[in-house]
Amino acid sequence: MNTLSPYADLMYRSRQVALLGSCSSVLGWDQQTYMPKGGAAFRGEQLALLATLAHKQATDARVGELLGQVEAEPRPADSVEASNVRELRHAYDRAVKIPPRLVEELARVTAQANEAWIEARAKSDFSRFAPFLEQIVALKREEAAFVGWQEHPYDALLDEYEPGAKxxxxxxxxxxxxxxxxxxxxxxxxxxxxxxxxxxxxxxxxxxxxxxxxxxxxxxxxxxxxxxxxxxxxxxxxxxxxxxxxxxxxxxxxxxxxxxxxxxxxxxxxxxxxxxxxxxxxxxxxxxxxxxxxxxxxxxxxxxxxxxxxxxxxxxxxxxxxxxxxxxxxxxxxxxxxxxxxxxxxxxxxxxxxxxxxxxxxxxxxxxxxxxxxxxxxxxxxxxxxxxxxxxxxxxxxxxxxxxxxxxxxxxxxxxxxxxxxxxxxxxxxxxxxxxxxxxxxxxxxxxxxxxxxxxxxxxxxxxxxxxxxxxxxxxxxxxxxxxxxxxxxxxxxxxxxxxx
Amino acid sequence: MNTLSPYADLMYRSRQVALLGSCSSVLGWDQQTYMPKGGAAFRGEQLALLATLAHKQATDARVGELLGQVEAEPRPADSVEASNVRELRHAYDRAVKIPPRLVEELARVTAQANEAWIEARAKSDFSRFAPFLEQIVALKREEAAFVGWQEHPYDALLDEYEPGAKxxxxxxxxxxxxxxxxxxxxxxxxxxxxxxxxxxxxxxxxxxxxxxxxxxxxxxxxxxxxxxxxxxxxxxxxxxxxxxxxxxxxxxxxxxxxxxxxxxxxxxxxxxxxxxxxxxxxxxxxxxxxxxxxxxxxxxxxxxxxxxxxxxxxxxxxxxxxxxxxxxxxxxxxxxxxxxxxxxxxxxxxxxxxxxxxxxxxxxxxxxxxxxxxxxxxxxxxxxxxxxxxxxxxxxxxxxxxxxxxxxxxxxxxxxxxxxxxxxxxxxxxxxxxxxxxxxxxxxxxxxxxxxxxxxxxxxxxxxxxxxxxxxxxxxxxxxxxxxxxxxxxxxxxxxxxxxx
CATH class of the missing domain: 1.10.1370.30 (Neurolysin; domain 3)
Known part of the structure; x- marks a missing residue:
């Protein structure tokens, strides 16, 4: 690792986080396609762990140090490298604001909420889903407060899907x-x-x-x-x-x-x-x-x-x-x-x-x-x-x-x-x-x-x-x-x- | 974490390692059942990362320290707790002998080898599988050497599947x-x-x-x-x-x-x-x-x-x-x-x-x-x-x-x-x-x-x-x-x- 340049080290770390996310994607796909009903609670535990690990790696203090180093290096503004640094800075600044506890809770609650939603929808019974949605809204409002916003708390969430949008x-x-x-x-x-x-x-x-x-x-x-x-x-x-x-x-x-x-x-x-x-x-x-x-x-x-x-x-x-x-x-x-x-x-x-x-x-x-x-x-x-x-x-x-x-x-x-x-x-x-x-x-x-x-x-x-x-x-x-x-x-x-x- | 007893802390860590292993199991199942052919190389990367992380957690020096502490505590010999400590010691002593590099290589090579084997078997063409099997045998011989053995290098591998057998x-x-x-x-x-x-x-x-x-x-x-x-x-x-x-x-x-x-x-x-x-x-x-x-x-x-x-x-x-x-x-x-x-x-x-x-x-x-x-x-x-x-x-x-x-x-x-x-x-x-x-x-x-x-x-x-x-x-x-x-x-x-x- 110590032979990598700060930029290469950052890209290596970014790749590890992406790979962890991709493991979650496989588990998420399986949950929607083939997982037996009884597996929901355990799947929530698995996804929570992967989300926590990814968040931990993405917010490692070393990433912040490396970002500081590479931002001081000269790079053509229109280069892919400059865009990588820009996007990593954006993601890092967002991620460090969110406590690991919140990431883990969201992962666990949403895994259970998904099962509850499937049943609630099948039976057209909102009351089966409501307690989970209440937890989710509360957690997302907490997330918005941690991330921060200027005009509307919604902006803090929107940014995750449409970076920079208001x-x-x-x-x-x-x-x-x-x-x-x-x-x-x-x-x-x-x-x-x-x-x-x-x-x-x-x-x-x-x-x-x-x-x-x-x-x-x-x-x-x-x-x-x-x-x-x-x-x-x-x-x-x-x-x-x-x-x-x-x-x-x-x-x-x-x-x-x-x-x-x-x-x-x-x-x-x-x-x-x-x-x-x-x-x-x-x-x-x-x-x-x-x-x-x-x-x-x-x-x-x-x-x-x-x-x-x-x-x-x-x-x-x-x-x-x-x-x-x-x-x-x-x-x-x-x-x-x-x-x-x-x-x-x-x-x-x-x-x-x-x-x-x-x-x-x-x-x-x-x-x-x-x-x-x-x-x-x-x-x-x-x-x-x-x-x-x-x-x-x-x-x-x-x-x-x-x-x-x-x-x-x-x-x-x-x-x-x-x-x-x-x-x-x-x-x-x-x-x-x-x-x-x-x-x-x-x-x-x-x-x-x-x-x-x-x-x-x-x-x-x-x-x-x-x-x-x-x-x-x-x-x-x-x-x-x-x-x-x-x-x-x-x-x-x-x-x-x-x-x- | 600091409110956990050494024994509870060990069990918590053991659970995290098991959860990571279970994520690998989902990815492995998917690889055999539904993964498109073109996904093999990437699946190898995912599995290698999970194996590396699990190995890193299982061999964390803190686990060794905690083991030392709980082994000094009195426990009835026939209790589940005593057996947990015995098995964790066994697994830890084995795992710390294997370098992370070897774990990662084995995970990556075997993911590719599996695809090669499927094709070799379908075409009854051993030559398609041989280069992968050569790598695997070399890596497993290396593993046996790291783990150590008394009568036969095979014992070091057998122990993983049938603990204590010779x-x-x-x-x-x-x-x-x-x-x-x-x-x-x-x-x-x-x-x-x-x-x-x-x-x-x-x-x-x-x-x-x-x-x-x-x-x-x-x-x-x-x-x-x-x-x-x-x-x-x-x-x-x-x-x-x-x-x-x-x-x-x-x-x-x-x-x-x-x-x-x-x-x-x-x-x-x-x-x-x-x-x-x-x-x-x-x-x-x-x-x-x-x-x-x-x-x-x-x-x-x-x-x-x-x-x-x-x-x-x-x-x-x-x-x-x-x-x-x-x-x-x-x-x-x-x-x-x-x-x-x-x-x-x-x-x-x-x-x-x-x-x-x-x-x-x-x-x-x-x-x-x-x-x-x-x-x-x-x-x-x-x-x-x-x-x-x-x-x-x-x-x-x-x-x-x-x-x-x-x-x-x-x-x-x-x-x-x-x-x-x-x-x-x-x-x-x-x-x-x-x-x-x-x-x-x-x-x-x-x-x-x-x-x-x-x-x-x-x-x-x-x-x-x-x-x-x-x-x-x-x-x-x-x-x-x-x-x-x-x-x-x-x-x-x-x-x-x-x-x-």
Whole structure:
């Protein structure tokens, strides 16, 4: 060790912490996929230990000393090395503020909370989850207090998922988005032409859905030599590290949408993970830029590619071959129905337009939980009231309401807004890609996604966290993140389908 | 921490090391079951880190100091606490002799070697595995040198699996066993009455085999709330910790034997793991006594229960219901064919009698590899020569020869002899159980295994490693480990079946 330069020593230590985190990822994936029910408590102990060890290594006083040394060394501002030092400093300053006791408690409570959430959701019984969520909110408020914040305690949590982002910025982006989105949704909902939604509720045998979705994921470039697809209650993507990335989905034999677009979504995340700079694994800049950028990749493949007409020019004949139940359906009717805009209860099943209202609702609830304005006990009522105001619908049960998402059970407060940031980034990136790749639609019609994939790899994936999300966006698209490309894209797709203007 | 007594502090540390080991177990299970091929190298890095951390914690100088303190405290010699101190001292003295560099190298090399072995076995190409095995043998010889030994370097490795055992004792046990076994096998092979082996090669659809084996495992008491059954190349049982134990098997639709008795075998291991003292998890005495004792539990359920006539009085009608292909077979014919004695190439498919010859062969080869008398390059030839001498058969390929077992790929030299020790322990335990539970056969005929299971739990499982294997055997059966009960059991079962005497 004493032969390493301070910089190399830092990178070595960073790699050890990343490796420990990756062990937790394997245990977390197993917990969602194959772990027997009785293993939950013990899994909590394992995860708590790994989290504690990782935190201990990341906050080792020697890391602070080494950081001080390397910051004094001259480095080109735009170099990967300088970015590594910047990100390590950011992570270190955050981590040392959080006491190990809190890290361990959060790991243990969230492991139990996840099991409680699964049961609470299955039985639509919020009271089974509430005591765990209360502990989680209390611990996250404690965490925010330790980390510190200027405008809102929420900022301290948001930073973990979207480094450098502030809730005030997101508030104003979301306000602009809402102002543009609500009239678009109103126009679409007022259209006389509507898709035949029953098409997607015909017979789609689960095993065939699995094979069809797997083939589409492979076609867009998800590598099954270094990845796999499993079934879980809540779909996710977990990139363990170079050579191993797992995606999951859930099947409903009477709903084609759910698994198929879910798999394209997770495969989009997977493509990002599979193309991060593997040779620098463990360096801070070799990880994903932010969750917003991560989500831009999943959303781009799910919605901007997977729900496009060119995509189905290639896949529709294959779909009809696989599922006899849709052999009498036209490609146009199918394309229209997978793009139905309809306010609904479940976020992950929502369409491209109303999806963002789900996020705005969660963002507002999380802000209130963190400020203390909303108590966990009042959450179901607050959720349903907001839902009525935004969607003009009342969730029939908490299962279709505040219990639908896994995030709070793992302590992921601050995570939701990154989904809508992802939608915005995706539209802006796709706009830029189309300008630079004029034949992208023609290639897609042939089932050829290489051009788009390689553009994304070169412009986004390979940079990892070398640039922060805002800087990356400007670099790739020429401007900071904007709402307009997303709104334009919605209108360009939905207005012709619904014959409004 | 400073409020803990030295003894409590030691137990806390022991628990942390056990938890780290259990994380490795999850990663190891995943590697065998679901990991994509491309993940092997990275998995090696993860496992190496966990092994290094566990070794670092186990060899922490503070553990040595605490051991010194607690050894000076008075404790009843037969107390669990005294046994915990004894076992921790044993493990500590061994661990501190092995340099961390060696631990890390072994973890990394074996992860790669495992992938190489899978491919080498599939292609029956020893050359793909040889370079890894050479590294492993060199590292294990190094390990033996660091640990130290008096009679044979093999003893240093054996001790890890069968604490306190010596190769000289095993040599003499095996010599006595061989002397008794060879004439028995000769008599059986000379019989004119033989079973119809084709019964087991009829149609046994894989999905039904899975359900049938799972139901039998549940019937003997394997708890699926805290366990699961998956498919792997090489079947195994991995008890992660309280509440989570995984067993695996492999299916052949034209061979009933393989998966069914494999599952009973692994479920026998699983029962042991599921009934270790969970409230003391992480204490040295809360782990399995030795691999020989572990194997006695799997062998007892696989052979002494699962291949017995009372067992099939209950299960045979269910077998015929599940598999139409055996509806014309009599219970007697079926019981005879699952007890066929026939020298064969594959250890895990071998019958109760010839099985032990496979072990004696491996034991002799391992002794020679460790002493340096045999080079890895000469292994296939040595294997085949010994096989001819003992079985009068020549393996048609290395796949059916020296490549058949996973053990060497994970560095498990010293492991094989514990299988035959397990057979001997099993016969001696079952003899004692029958004396104490006169209605055990009548209960089995009703599909009721509770009496036997509870006897094993109370007499063996619950003790964990409180007693060493030899002492446990004497305590449970009244005598040290002997060969005779095993030979008696063989004769009692096989001579009537084959009509020899």
């Amino acid at each position: 809730s005030s910025q997101i508030r104003s982006l979301f306000a602009e988005l809402s102002a543009g989105l609500v009239p678009i949704i109103r126009q679409i909902r007022g259209a006389t032409k509507t898709p035949d939604a029953t098409i997607l509720q015909r017979d789609f045998p689960t095993d065939r859905q699995h094979l069809f979705a797997e083939s589409a994921a492979a076609a867009i470039g998800f590598d099954f030599h270094t990845g796999r697809l499993d079934t879980t209650t809540h779909p996710f993507c977990s990139g363990f590290g170079p050579g191993d990335c797992r995606i999951t989905t859930r099947y409903n034999p009477k709903a084609f949408n759910e698994a198929f677009f879910g798999v394209l979504h997770e495969a989009g995340h997977g493509l990002y993970e599979q193309n991060l700079p593997a040779n620098r694994y463990g360096e801070p800049t070799a990880q994903a830029c932010s969750l917003g950028i991560h989500e831009s990749q999943s959303r781009l493949w799910e919605n901007l590619v997977g729900r496009s007409r060119p995509f189905w020019d290639h896949f529709f004949p294959r779909l009809q071959q696989t599922f006899p139940s849709v052999r009498d359906v036209s490609a146009d009717a199918f394309h229209f129905t997978i793009n139905e805009v309809r306010p609904s209860f479940i976020r992950v099943e929502a369409d491209e337009a109303t999806y963002n209202l789900h996020i705005i609702l969660r963002f507002e609830i999380e802000l209130a939980l963190m400020s203390g304005d909303l108590l966990v006990a009042d959450l179901p009522a607050a959720w349903n009231e907001k839902f009525r105001a935004m969607f003009d619908l009342t969730p029939p049960s908490d299962r279709e309401g505040c219990l639908q998402d896994i995030h709070w059970s793992f302590g992921g407060i601050g995570y939701f807004p990154t989904y809508t940031l992802g939608n915005l980034f995706a539209a802006q990136f796709m706009h830029a890609a189309r300008n630079q790749l004029p034949d992208v639609d023609a290639a897609m019609r042939q089932g050829d996604f290489r051009g788009l994939r390689e553009w994304l790899i070169a412009n986004i994936h390979h940079h990892g966290r070398h640039y922060r999300a805002g800087a990356l966006c400007e670099r790739v698209t020429g401007t900071p993140l904007r709402v307009q490309p997303f709104l334009d894209q919605l209108k360009a797709k939905f207005f012709p389908l619904y014959e409004v203007s | 190769s000289s004792q095993i040599r003499s046990l095996f010599a006595e066993l061989s002397a008794g076994l060879v004439p028995i096998i000769r008599q059986i092979r000379g019989a004119t009455k033989t079973p119809d082996a084709t019964i087991l090669q009829r149609d046994f659809p894989t999905d039904r085999q899975h359900l049938f084996a799972e139901s039998a495992a549940a019937a003997i008491g394997f708890d699926f709330h805290t366990g699961r059954l998956d498919t792997t190349t090489h079947p195994f049982c991995s008890g992660f910790g309280p509440g989570d134990c995984r067993i695996t098997t492999r299916y052949n639709p034209k061979a009933f034997n393989e998966a069914f008795f494999g599952v009973l075998h692994e479920a026998g291991h699983g029962l042991y793991e599921q009934n270790l003292p969970a409230n003391r998890y992480g204490e040295p005495t809360a782990q399995a006594c030795s691999l020989g004792i572990h194997e006695s539990q799997s062998r007892l359920w696989e052979n002494l229960v699962g291949r017995s006539r009372p067992f099939w009085d209950h299960f045979f009608p269910r077998l015929q219901q599940t598999f139409p292909s055996v509806r014309d077979v009599s219970a007697d014919a079926f019981h005879f064919t699952i007890n066929e004695v026939r020298p064969s190439f594959i250890r895990v498919e071998a019958d109760e009698a010839t099985y032990n010859l496979h072990i004696i062969l491996r034991f002799e080869i391992e002794l020679a590899l460790m002493s340096g008398d045999l080079l890895v390059a000469d292994l296939p030839a040595a294997w085949n020569e010994k096989f001819r001498a003992m079985f009068d058969l020549t393996p048609p390929s290395d796949r059916e020869g020296c490549l058949q077992d996973i053990h060497w790929s994970f560095g498990g030299i010293g492991y094989f002899p514990t299988y035959t020790l397990g057979n001997l322990f099993a016969a001696q335990f079952m003899h004692a159980a029958r004396n104490q539970l006169p209605d055990v056969d009548a209960a089995m005929r009703q599909g009721d295994f509770r009496g036997l299971r509870e006897w094993l739990i109370a007499n063996i499982h619950h003790h964990g490693r409180h007693y060493r294997a030899g002492a446990l055997c004497e305590r449970v059966t009244g005598t040290p480990l002997r060969v005779q009960p095993f030979l008696d059991q063989l004769k009692a079962k096989f001579f009537p079946l084959y009509e020899v005497s």
